[in-house]
Amino acid sequence: MGIAPIIEEHPTPTSALSSVRQELGARTVAAIRTAYTTRFVGAQLQRNPGDFHLLGGAALAPAAGDVVVARVTEIGQHTALQSAEGRRQKLFVGQLVLVAYGDRYAPDQFLAHVPLDLGPCQLVAGGGVASRVESMHASIDAATELEPLGLLARDGQVVNLADFAPLQVHTPSAGASAQPAQTRVPVIAVLGTSMNSGKSTTLGCLVNGLTNAGLDVAAGKATGTGAGNDPNLFKDAGAVSVADFTDFGYPTTYMVRYEQVRDLLVAMIREQAATGADVVVIEIADGLFQGETSRLLNDPVFSLHVDRVVFSAQDALGALAGEQILRAAGLDLAAVSGRLTASPLAAEEARANLRTQVIDTFELCDPQVATALLPRS
Template sequence: MNADVHTSVTRIADLEARSYEVEPRAREQWAAGEYVFARVTERPAPDVRVENPRGRRVELMEGETIVGALGTRKATRELVGDWRDVGSDGRMHVLTGGGVLGRLTSASPFTLTPVEVEYEGHVVVDGTVARMADYGLGADSPTLSTPVVLVLGTSMSAGKTMTGRVVTRVLVEEGYRVAACKLTGAGTYEDVLSMEVAGADPIYDFVDGGLPTTIVPERRFRTAIGGVLDELQDADVIVAEVGASPLEPYNGAAAVDLVEEQVAFTLLCASDPYAVIGIEEAFDCAPDLVAGIATNTSAGIDLVEQLAGCPALNLQEESAKEPLRDRLVDALS
C-alpha cells in the first residue's frame, strides 16, 4: 500500500520509493516520531497545502491518503496540538506543512484551519513500525571547529528565515563555503531549502536528525542535533537558525549551548523593539546585530538602538547588504 501524498518529514526514510504495510495499532502503543497513514476527511481550503519530500507544496483532496509523523507543535502565533491528544476516533490534524500529525487543541483566529485526517494505521517496513529516529543522523555531540553565524528570534515569524537567506547569500558572494541548518522548530522543509537557494551546501535540519519537531526531551534533542552538526564541519562557516525563540519549549537554549563556543556572530530577529530587551535579559548578553520585522521601518530601527543599544539593519533593503557584509567578514576574520 502507498499513500497518495508522502509529506516532507518522510524524506529521510524515502517512503515514496519503498514498499511498506499499514497496520492499525492500539492508541497506547503510539509514540512521537512514528510514521502513520491517514485519510483526509474533507477537502481543505485551497490555500492549505502540505510539502512533499522535495519541498513542493501540494493540495490535498477529500479521501486522499497521506503519510506523516506523530509530533507536537506549540506555535505562539498559529497552531497548538499534540499526538497524545488524539482520541479513540483517530481524528487528527496536519499541524505543519511538513506533515507533523496530532490533535489540534488551540489555534489563532488569524490562521487557516488545518487539514483534518483520520488515522488508518502505522507504516510498517520489514515487519517493524517505521520511526523517524531509525533514519536520522543521531550521534554524540561533535566538537565543532567551524565558525557559526547564529540566527535567533524573539518569536516565530520574526524574520529568521529571510535573514538566514540574506546572510548566506552575502557570505557566498564573499567566497565562503557555507553550510546551513535549522536546529529547532516544527518540521517543514522550505526554510532550510531557502538557504540552499542562496548558495548553502550542504543543508540540514532537525528532521535529518530524526525529529518531527524539537519538542522532545533534551537528551534526545542533543543526540539528534549532534548528528546534524557533524555533517556541516567541512564548510568555512555554518549559518545556523534556531526556530521559534530560545525561551519556547523547542530546545532552543540547548541548541545555543551546542554551538556557543564557535559562534562568531549573532543576529537576533525581533518581532518588536521591546522583545530585544527580553532576550538580552534572559540570556544576559546582547546580539551583534538586530534584524527582522522590528527593523521594517526607520522608526523601529531607531527604537531598537535607543532601548537596547544594539545596531540594527533592515536586511530587506539593498543598502543594508554592505554594512552586513563588513560586520560578518570582520567577525569571521
C-alpha cells in the same frame, strides 16, 4: 471521490488487544502523497512497496516520529502538503497522505500533542505533522482533519522517521569532531523574539552575503517544525550544504527531551563543519521564551559551540528584551535584524535604545556587512 485503498486485514491472534496487520496494495501505495517530513521513508516505500504494511488496532499508541498513512477527511488551515522537494501539493478530501506524528508549539497557529490512539487527528503543519490540536490562534482556520488508516510498518515493526534518517545525532561524519578548538569553523546562530520574527529571512540573507564574499557557507535549522521552506531558502541563498532536524529523524523538536535537543544542535554543527565550509550558520526556531530555546541559551554547551548570535525581532521593544536576555546569558550578540527593519520607524526606535547595531535584513546580502559579523579572531 478519493481512491479507495486496496487493503487486506490480517488480525494477529495473540490477544484481543493485538494489532491488526493490513497489506498495502500497489494502487494504494501509488496514491499516497509523501510529505516533506516523511521524504526518506516515502522514497523507500515507493521503491520497495512490498516491504511495508500497516498496523492498526486499539492497542497501538503512536509516538513522535512514527509514520502514519491517513486519509484527508476535511480541508482546514493547511490546504496543501509540502512534498519532499518542498512543493505545495494541493490537498483534496479523500486523498491518502504519508505524514509523521509529532508535537507542535506554534503561537501563531497550533498547540498540539501526539494522541494516545489512532483515532481521528489533525494536520498541524504543512510539512507533514499529524497530531491532536489542544488550542489554536484565534485568527486561523480549524486544522485539516485526518483519518489514520494505520501506522506504517516493516517486518511487523512500526516505522519511525529515525529508522531512515540519513544523519544520526551520535554518529557525526568522520572528522566532524576532530578539529582543534583554535581552528574550528566559525559558527553563527540566528534567533528571534518569536515565530515569524524574520529569522529564516535573516539567515538566508546572511548566507547570501557571506557567499557573495567568496565564502563557502553551511546552513542548518536545529529546532522547530519540519517544513521545506527554510532549507530551500538557505540553498537558494547560496549555502553549499543544508541540514535540518528532519535529516536526523525528528518531525519537530517540541517535547523532545532537552538533552536530545542539545545533542542534536551539536551534531548538526559538527556535520556542517565537516563539509569543509568556511562558516556555519544555524537557525534556532521560535522565540527566546520557548522551552528548549530558553534552556539552550543558558547551557554552557551552546556558548562552547556558537561564537556569535544574530537576533531577529518584530518590534523595538522585543529587540530590547532580546538584547538583555542574550547578553545576560553571556552570548556575543553581533546584530539585531528581522521584521522590525521593514519599518523605518521601528528600526529607528531600536537604534535609539539598543547597544547592539541594527541591520536591515536585506543589507546582510552585502558581503562587507555580512563578513563584519564573523567572530573576531
